[in-house]
Amino acid sequence: MLHKVLIIDDEKNMRWILEEALKNEFEVKSVENGELGLEISQSFQPDLILLDDQLPRKNGLELLPAFLAQNPDVPIIMMTAYATVENAVKAIKIGAVDYLTKPFHLNQIKEVIKRNIGTQVKQQPVIIGESKIMKEIIQQIRLVAPTDSTVLVSGESGTGKELVAKELHQKSNRKDQPFVTVNCAAIPENLMESELFGHVKGAFTGAVSNKKGFFQLANGGTLFLDEIGEMPYYLQAKLLRVLQEKSFYPVGSDTPISVDVRIVAATNRDLHEEVELGNFRMDLFYRLNVFPIHLPPLRKRKEDILTLAHHFLDRYKRPYQLDEETKTLLTSYEWPGNIRELQNCMERMFILSQGGEITKEHVPPEIKNKITHSHASFNKPADEASLNLEEHERELIENALMKTKGNQSQAAKLLGITRYTLLYRMKKYQILK
Structure with missing residues (x-):
């Protein structure tokens, strides 16, 4: 099966020249603007994209992040007739694999395509969890x-x-x-x-x-x-x-x-x-x-937190070490943003640690502060903590019912819980329907 190449260039002659040059070795499609390119790439599923920098409405550099987001495993080669070192560096930093200046020899473009096509291994989806x-x-x-x-x-x-x-x-x-x-x-x-x-x-x-x-x-x-x-x-x-x-x-x-x-x-x-x-x-x-x-929230599968943390850190393919105190902090946090929040947190911690040992000093302060506040509440006498929690929950439910004029479904939505959970809580606290 031939590798697929998608060409995005507003010059009709350039599209024709590239198609003719590549069609014997690759399956080729071409479009004249970025919007069509984004649309067709979903169905065509190219193995490599040639993206011109000078396009109508949005230029190639502006469109590059969108193409990378939609095609994260596909190498993208930028083409331009107005090359500058600044733009070339910017394109590479954003994620392009190469930057070619027009006019180029057709043998050159073939060589660059062959060098880059298939080099980026597609990451298959991975569901992580030991729970x-x-x-x-x-x-x-x-x-x-x-x-x-x-x-x-x-x-x-x-x-x-x-x-x-x-x-x-x-x-x-x-x-x-x-x-x-x-x-x-x-x-x-x-x-x-x-x-x-x-x-x-x-x-x-x-x-x-x-x-x-x-x-x-x-x-x-x-x-x-x-x-x-x-x-x-x-x-x-x-x-x-x-x-x-x-x-x-x-x-x-x-x-x-x-x-x-x-x-x-x-x-x-x-x-x-x-x-x-x-x-x-x-x-x-x-x-x-x-x-x-x-899918359960991360706080309901805490035994998976460290497995996921290591999975995200392993992506950097550089040595690292999580100390025990950091592990305790990670597993004590509730992770309201779930796996997405954990992934962002691990990226931040890895950067701060500069690839060395990851300690509690690298844990974001907002996470440490929430854990500290939570522990402070639990360190109160059991009766007092329970009373405060129940009083607060009862008050929230009563306020929600008052705001919605007794509509239980709307009150549950306001509280971020299901109607069945609300009915259970109302029964527990003997709140009249």
Whole structure:
């Protein structure tokens, strides 16, 4: 199978020259601007990207971080007709593997491509965990991945929901097909239908050409709908129809398009509660909830904290050592930001330690302060600490109920807990319904 090269250059002649020069040795696609490049790279899945610096709207240096984020394992070579040492250094610092000045000999570009293509080893998703609950989740992933069943992944922010989605894709029969991620919370409501299903030219002001939506880009592969709880209610019915009929209409078109897509959805919301509140369709919830996987917060799997910490530090491929006091601090902290917070913390500590021994001096002060405050509370007499905690919790619940005029679902949402947890607490503290 030929390696894939994606060319992004606004000069039509340059695109033609490069395509002709490379087509016998590589599978080549070319586009004229960065936006199209970002769109097509999800479905084309290139092994190397040639990115021109002088592009309309946004230049190559401005677009480079977006391409690296979307294609973290793909080498990117910058091309420019206006080379400066400053820009070359900046491109390399951002993450480009090389920086070529036009005009260049075609043999030179071939040589550079061959030297860089395949050099960056793709990092497969890794689910880390020695705790009983994580071993059970890993087993669930192993069982459901080879099927086409829809999976709903739930859990707090930072618990690794996208990692689970990627693992499901990599262990499925669709692994060689596109894996497309859609963050439903990040797309403006008025653009979401077009982004999901695409549109035809003239469908609305600004639709100057046909555009494929995420469903078409993911055809044959996996579509990961992150933060599905944020999807507007009116669009939920259209999504449900696609899941049922496996076809849809692009905006402005009366011709249906059939797709074969495996859906993995994720949410940090309690969708049971969202259904009760009328924010999420019950029929869509049951269509998505075919195989639920719930990721526990890090504070519920503390035995995995040091395993994860070592995993993040091992990425630097440099010697390090965690002293015992630091280990105690890491396992005593509650990690409200979960795995994402732990990963950022380990990066910061490694930098501060300059690759040597990592001690408590390198632990961020906000973490040490929270642990100290927590220990101070627990050092109070047991009766006093318990009384203060219960009084505080009861007061929070009563205030939430007062603010929502007794609406339990809204009060639970305000408190960040489920309605069932709220009912349990109300019964415990004998708070009248």
